[in-house]
Amino acid sequence: MPPVRGVRSYFTITGKQAQCNSCGKKVSFSGNTTNLWKHLKLHHKILPETRIQCSPSELMQDSSSTSSNSESSTRPSSSTSCSPTPRPSSTLSYNMSSRSASPSFGQSEIISSRTSTPMPIIQPNLDAMFANEKSFKAVGERADSLEDALLYMVCVDNLKLSTPEKPGFLHFAKVAVPLWTPPSRSTLTSRLEVKFAAKSEIVRNILSKIPAICQTLDCWTERHTTSSYLGVTAHFQLEMEINSVMLGIELLTSSHTSEYLTEQILELCGKWGVSPNRVSICVTDSAANIVKAARNVFGDSKHMPCFAHTLNPYALGKTEGTMLRLSQDVITRWGSTYETCEKFLAMEEIISVAATKFPEVKMLSGLELQTLKFLRDIIRPFYLATKEVSEEKNTTLSKVIPIVRMISDKLQNTDLPYIPNTTGEETKNIAGIRSNLKAFLVAEMNRRFGDLEEKKSRAL
Missing domain, CATH: 1.10.10 (Arc Repressor Mutant, subunit A)
Structure with a gap:
């Protein structure tokens, strides 16, 4: 194969002019090769990325065939005798000059890929x-x-x-x-x-094909805006997976009576094509108005109180006079009382040292700390049960009866901590708090879940 020719080899340079050896046309020349490449590209289809390896006679023949079709042709003809090859790169030259004749593993593939015929560059029209x-x-x-x-x-x-x-x-x-x-x-x-x-149309079509739907209803008031809302969520099984869809959050503009909530629930279900007879279970909290509204729409047999709502309001420190309260306790967030006690006891030594620097801060006494540990241990089952049933992708109804049974057994078998001195006023108050708390939790468990196993929807 003949060596690759430079761009100047296609021209005869005289002063500030260069005459093409193939077509005889003269182009201006000022020392650089820009005009020379431009002429070769327009009239002879030779790009700067390629060089022509052919004799001058073949170039003359190719030039005569391409010059006649320069305006209508945008690519070189497949029958031309000149074959473009890539311009050798400095990396390839270094590899070939500094390496031995036998390339190492992978080098032969790199060289062959760089010396193969490149894809034609097509300019978009x-x-x-x-x-x-x-x-x-x-x-x-x-x-x-x-x-x-x-x-x-x-x-x-x-x-x-x-x-x-x-x-x-x-x-x-x-x-x-x-x-x-x-x-x-x-x-x-x-x-x-x-x-x-x-x-919405996609979801409406999916819901129309679901034979059994579970709904959850809830009413709440935003603290910052004092606006009240009704939220309705649909839960259903689709292709062996439990899915949840928020059907709507409606702004409540009237008094939250059961009749008004009934109208809003029926309107929202009608908007999504969910008829009450296709709702198998409706879950709400224990508020009287939302319970009455759910029973009005879906019937008494389909209503079910939320286990987490029923378990948490009294078990996690929301009843006055039953336990010591901390400033970090948030009444609207489940589990906040247990988490507050857990973190406080974990940082007990650090808080004691920090309290000595502030005379106005009164640190808990030894009996109070012991009572706080008792409180943490006795409400821990409620905290774990809340986390266990707060799932969206798994069914948790079948876990309710075993969880209630284990919590009841835990409360019955919990012994009150021993207090050596029972004559002081503080000691009597602490002992009363402990015994009253345990008695209150046992009584509430019996009142709220005593007939749980008699309900067919949860016993199955």
């Missing part, structure tokens, strides 16, 4: 370039996919709808996708409504 730019416009395909991804990010990450208008996001979008203009807040809101309507 104007139609393709304009089509790519139009795809990023407001109605383009790429713009739609980017806006869908942006909407997904806003919903999943709980971001504001004004996120696309923030300066930081606009800078990121300009750097990442320069041709794309992020949507405004109003546009994103409109797309969210359209997306919600489409997804």
Whole structure:
């Protein structure tokens, strides 16, 4: 194979002009090879990435055939006798000169891949370039996919709808996708409504094919806005997997009577095509108004009080006068009392040292710390039971009776800590708190769950 020829070998250079040896056309020459390559590319289809390994006569023949079709042809003919080969790179030259004749493992593959015929470089035509730019416009395909991804990010990450208008996001979008203009807040809101309507139709079709649905109802009031809401969630099995769908969170604008809640529940179920006869179980807390509303809609036999709601309000320190209260205790968060006691006892020594630096801080006495440990141990079963039944992907109804039985046995077998001195006032108060707490928990367990095994829905 003849050696690779340089670009100057195709021209006869005289002063500031260079005459092509194949077609005779003269081009300006000022020392660099830009104009020479431009001439070879336009008239002889020779790119800077390739060199021609052929004789001058073959080049003349190829030039005469390509010059006549220069305006209609965009690629070299497959019948041309000149074959392009890649320009050797400095890396390849170094490897061949500094290595032995027999390449090491993998080197022969690298050399063969670099010396093989490269793929032809195809420049996109104007139609393709304009089509790519139009795809990023407001109605383009790429713009739609980017806006869908942006909407997904806003919903999943709980971001504001004004996120696309923030300066930081606009800078990121300009750097990442320069041709794309992020949507405004109003546009994103409109797309969210359209997306919600489409997804709602999908969920409505799925729910229409489910023969048995379990619903959970709950009412609450936001502390910051003092607004009340009704939340309805549907649970069902689809393809051997338990799924949950939030059917709606309705703003309550009237008094929370059972009749008003009944109307709201029926309206929400009708919106999703869930008839009351397809609801097998409805779970609520123990509030009288929501219980009455659930029974009005689904019937007495289908209503079931939430085990976690029934277990927690009295078991985790929400009743006055039954236990010592800490400032970290949050009345609306289940398990906060147990977690407060656990953390306090774990940091008992550190808190004792820190309390000596603040005279106004009164550290717990030895009897109080002992009572706190007793409190932590006696409410621990309730804390673990709450975590056990607070699942969404697994059924927990079958666990209720065994859990209640184990908690009852634990309470019955719990002994009160021994107090050596019972004459002091503090000692009598501590002893009363311990005994009253145990008696209260045992009595409440019997009152709330005494007939649990007689209920068919939980005994099966």
